[in-house]
Amino acid sequence: MNEEHEEHSEQSAAPQGEPEAQPSQDVPDTPAQAESPAEPEAESEAESEAQPESEPEPRKTGESEPRQQDPPEKTDPSAPATAATPSEQVHHNSVNQYFYGELNASGAQFGIGTAGSDNARRRAVGRLDAGEADAILAPYVKPACFERAALALEQDGVVVLVGPPGTGKRSGAVALVDALADGSEYVVLSPGRSLDDLASGRVAFEKGVGYVLLDRMSDDTSQTADFDWRRVRDTVREHDARLVVTTVHPVDGGVVESVRHVSWELPDLTAVLRVRLVREGCARDTVEGAVSRMPDGCRIAEVAAAAERIARGAAPDEVWRDYGSGAAQPVRDWFAEDRTPQEWAEVTTLAFVNGAGYRDFETCQERLENWVQPAFAAPVTEEEQAAAARRAVNRRQSLSHNDLVAVEQRKNGALTRTALVFPHPQYRQWALEELWTRLSTPYWNGVRDWLTELVGAQPGLGLQLSVAQGLALLTRPAFDEVADNYLHPWAGGAAGPAGQSTATLVLQCMCLDESLAATALGVARGWARSYDPVLRSTAAAAFSGALGVRFPTDAVTILLKMIVRRGGLPVDAAFALAGLVAVLAECGQDTGAVFRPLAYRLRAQRETLTGQYKENLLGATLTVLRARDARTGRLVCASLLERDVRRTATIGELWAGVLDNLPRRGRALAALNATLRELPAVSERPEQVAERFGEAVGEALPPDDGPPLAAALRQVAARADEQTTAVVEIFLTAVLSTKG
Structure with missing residues (x-):
C-alpha cells in the first residue's frame, strides 16, 4: 500500500456527487471521435490536474458531448481480442517501446552525472522504500546551511530549499525529514502540486510522516505568496507532519515570512567523496589519491558517479577527466x-x-x-x-x-x-x-527549419531518438528555444505525426535527468490544458511513456480528465492509459497506479444507469483491459494475473464492471476469452491463476450476473482447444462459487 499514497490522498478528498443521468445510446464500433468536439472548459489554477476524483460539471440542456467509442472487435467470437488503435497512437506506442528497448542499456548516458535510463524506469513520487532512503541517507554529508533549514523545519513544520540544480537539494530534503519527522516514512509528492493542493486537503498529510516536494513548479505571485504559504504551513502543522519543498525559483517580487526559504549550498565535496569511497571499502591510499585529484567545478551527482567508478577499480586520473569544470576544456x-x-x-x-x-x-x-x-x-573572392x-x-x-x-x-x-x-x-x-x-539567431533559425524538415520526413525511430536526445540536452542552456521552436510547434502538428512523437520523445529523454523531469511534466501539463485538440492528443501520448512512469499519479489524473470531461479526447486518452499500463508492466512498476483509480471511479458510478461520463469510463476500462505489450504481443492483464497476485482483485473488479454493462458485454466477453486463452502461455499454473481470477470477478459481479455470464462465455469459447476449455471452466466454476 505504500505506493498508493498519492492517489489515496486524492480519493479521500474527492467529491462524490454523481453526474446527471443521460439516455443510453448505442456505441459504434469505430474509434472515431465525434465531429467538432467541444473545447475543454476553462480551469482555474486552483483546480489543478492533481485532482483525479473531481466529477465533470453537469451538461447544460441541449448541449452535445463527444462520445466514447470502443475499438472494434474481430468478427470471430473465438479469436483473441486485440485493441485496435489509430495510426498516430500506434506510432506513439512504437516510440515508447523503442525508448524502453533500445535506450534501456546499462551504459546509457544522458548528459553528465545522471543515473542513465534507470531514472525513467521508476516512479519519482510516492513513499520512498527503505532501500532508496538508505541509499540517500547512508553516505549523506550535511552542508553548512543544514542546521538553519532544520531549525526552520522544526519551528514551522515546513521549509523551502532554494538553489540551482546539482547542489544536493533532493538528498538534503530527505535528510531533513529524516532528522525531524517523528516516524521513518518519507513521501515524495508530485512537483505539479500547487500551494492550494497542499493547503486544502488534496494531500492527506499523516501524523509523523515526512513529506518532500521536489522541484516545485512556481505558481507564486507577490500578492498572494505569503498568504498561500501560511495556509500550507497551518495545514501541515495541524496534521503534525513535516514538509520540505525544493525549488530553483525564489518567490518573485515579494518576501514570504510565514515559511522560510533557505538558500541551499553544496556540502564539502571532498567529504562526500571520502564517505562514499570508505563505505565501498577502498583503501586509504586510494581514497586520499582520489580526493587530491578531484577537479574544481564538480556537482554532487558527478562526485557520486566518480566514486562508484573508482570503487570498481578505475584509475582516479582517468575518471576525473570526465567530470568538473576542466572536463569540457577540449570542447571549449x-x-x-x-x-x-x-x-x-x-x-x-x-x-x-x-x-x-x-x-x-x-x-x-x-x-x-x-x-x-x-x-x-557568402565567399567573395575566387580563392574563397x-x-x-x-x-x-x-x-x-x-x-x-x-x-x-x-x-x-x-x-x-x-x-x-x-x-x-x-x-x-x-x-x-x-x-x-x-x-x-x-x-546567433539566423543560424538557429536554420537549425530549427532543418530539424523540422528532417523530422517531418518521418525518419526511422533511431534518428528520431537522436534528435530528441539533442533537443533534451539543449533545454539546459536554452529551454525557451526548445519549448518555443520545437516542442510546442511539433506537439501541435507542425511537423506531422512524426513531429508529435518526437516531441514526446524529448520529454521522455528529459525524464532521464533528475533535474529536468519536473520541467518535462510542466510542459506536458500545459499541452493537456490547451484548447488545441492536437496538443492535448500529444499530451496524452506523452503520459503513456516514461513521463507517466515517473509521475503516474499526474498522468492518470490528466488522462482520466480527458476521458470523462466534456471536450476531452476519450479515445486518445483511453489508448494512452492502455499504453501506460503496458509500459509500467514492462518496467516492473506499479500498474495499480492505473487500475486503482479506474476501479474507484467505476465504483462511484455503480448506481448510475447511463450517461456519457459512465460510457466514456467503461470504454476506457475495456481498452485498458485489452492492452497488449507492443513487443511481445501478450495481453498485459493476462501476464499480470500471473506475475502480480496483488492486482488480481482490482483487475477482477474492472472486468466485472465492463461485463455488467449490456451494450459492451459482447466485446467484453471476447476480450475475457482472449485473456483466459493466454493464461497457459504466460503461466506454469494457469488453472490456479484462472481460479483466483474467477473468484475476483465473481466477488465484484452483481448476484444475478453469474449464470448468464457463464452461458455466454461458454458460447464464445466453444471452439477453443482442450486446455483453454479447461481453464474457462475453472474460471467459471470460481465465479459461480462466490454466489452461494
Missing part, C-alpha cells in the same frame, strides 16, 4: 579557434544526428548547410569560393580532421556498422552549450 578549445561554416555544420549535425553512418550523416549535414547558409557571409567548393566535395576528409568527430565500429549481429559520434558522450552536452552561446 575547439570552439575557441576560427571555424568555417562547414565545421560549424559538422558539429551541429553530430549533436542531433549522433550515431549515423557516413552516408546518412553527410546527407543531413548538406541539408543543414543549405538552411544555415544565410547566417554566414574555390576553398568552399573543395570543402564541400571533401566532406569525409574534413570530418576526419575534426577533433570533435570520432568513428565507432558497432556490432550488429555478425555485421559491423560505422557510426559517427563524439569522442566522449559528455562532449555532446558541452558542444550544444558552446553552439548556443556562440551562434
